[in-house]
Amino acid sequence: MGYESIDVTPMTPRIGAEVAGITLANPLSNRQVEELHQALAEHQVLFFRDQPMDVDAHKRFGRYFGELHIHPSTPGPEGHPEILPIHADANSRRINGEYWHSDVSCDEEPPAASILYLHTVPPVGGDTLFASQYAAYEALSPRMQRYLEGLTATHSGDHVYRRNNALMGLKETGKVYPQASHPVVRTHPVTGRKALYVNGDFTTHIDGLPREEGRAVLDFLCEFATREEFQVRFRWRPHSVAFWDNRCVQHQALWDYYPQTRSGRRVTIKGDKPY
Numbered sequence: 426m427g428y429e430s431i432d433v434t435p436m437t438p439r440i441g442a443e444v445a446g447i448t449l450a451n452p453l454s455n456r457q458v459e460e461l462h463q464a465l466a467e468h469q470v471l472f473f474r475d476q477p478m479d480v481d482a483h484k485r486f487g488r489y490f491g492e493l494h495i496h497p498s499t500p501g502p503e504g505h506p507e508i509l510p511i512h513a514d515a516n517s518r519r520i521n522g523e524y525w526h527s528d529v530s531c532d533e534e535p536p537a538a539s540i541l542y543l544h545t546v547p548p549v550g551g552d553t554l555f556a557s558q559y560a561a562y563e564a565l566s567p568r569m570q571r572y573l574e575g576l577t578a579t580h581s582g583d584h585v586y587r588r589n590n591a592l593m594g595l596k597e598t599g600k601v602y603p604q605a606s607h608p609v610v611r612t613h614p615v616t617g618r619k620a621l622y623v624n625g626d627f628t629t630h631i632d633g634l635p636r637e638e639g640r641a642v643l644d645f646l647c648e649f650a651t652r653e654e655f656q657v658r659f660r661w662r663p664h665s666v667a668f669w670d671n672r673c674v675q676h677q678a679l680w681d682y683y684p685q686t687r688s689g690r691r692v693t694i695k696g697d698k699p700y
């Protein structure tokens with residue numbers, strides 16, 4: 426596809442493109458926003474280099490793509506509830522996104538997309554992996570695709586956020602975290618393509634299947650969905666940005682840089698009920 430207002434360079438045949446020729450911290454033209462929408466639909470995750478931006482510019486950039494989401498477990502700092510700080514250093518006992526997942530898939534209406542900006546990165550390490558869930562679905566046999574048709578799975582935030590809070594030494598508050606049932610194969614509302622929509626972090630079980638069968642199918646799907654051939658791997662530099670579509674991408678942050686510091690923030694864009 427041709428672009429007039431941005432330069433788009435694919436990083437793999439299936440997923441990921443680097444975008445240049447745009448300054449995200451500036452107000453954007455309608456053409457730029459429209460072409461970023463197109464590029465995201467085409468490549469599923471977009472990467473940008475050298476994009477220093479403050480909190481307000483980050484939120485403004487996010488709002489070009491929809492209303493901003495507030496995280497159910499970690500609302501942002503005073504005055505900026507839509508900001509999710511992403512930070513790890515020598516004192517950290519966990520990081521965000523260490524297991525393959527689609528952001529907050531436990532929400533009834535899970536986020537459509539996320540925009541992560543890192544200002545500080547370790548000299549090496551701290552890459553993020555992204556896997557195309559279109560590519561994973563399309564690589565399944567037609568027989569397996571038929572088997573999955575109409576199945577739903579339960580996604581729960583409870584074990585995820587309680588584990589994180591415990592690791593951070595936070596007191597148990599009795600807070601109830603979201604849980605929702607979503608199709609195992611969802612249809613992307615923009616592209617109409619089918620994508621696998623289960624992940625190893627939030628998805629607890631496939632609804633309505635005998636326990637052992639459901640476990641085996643879910644384990645197979647989670648392993649299959651994150652195979653190397655469906656992936657792109659992003660090597661961060663200071664002030665890089667990654668913008669991914671949670672409706673067709675899973676991601677995982679690697680914590681191979683301890684005790685170095687990796688720091689920035691994410692805004693997340695609200696989505697619709699998967700179908």
Ligand code: SIN
Binds near residue numbers: 523676679
């Ligand atoms: C996340 O949003 O899951 C964190 C990703 C990252 O830090 O690379």
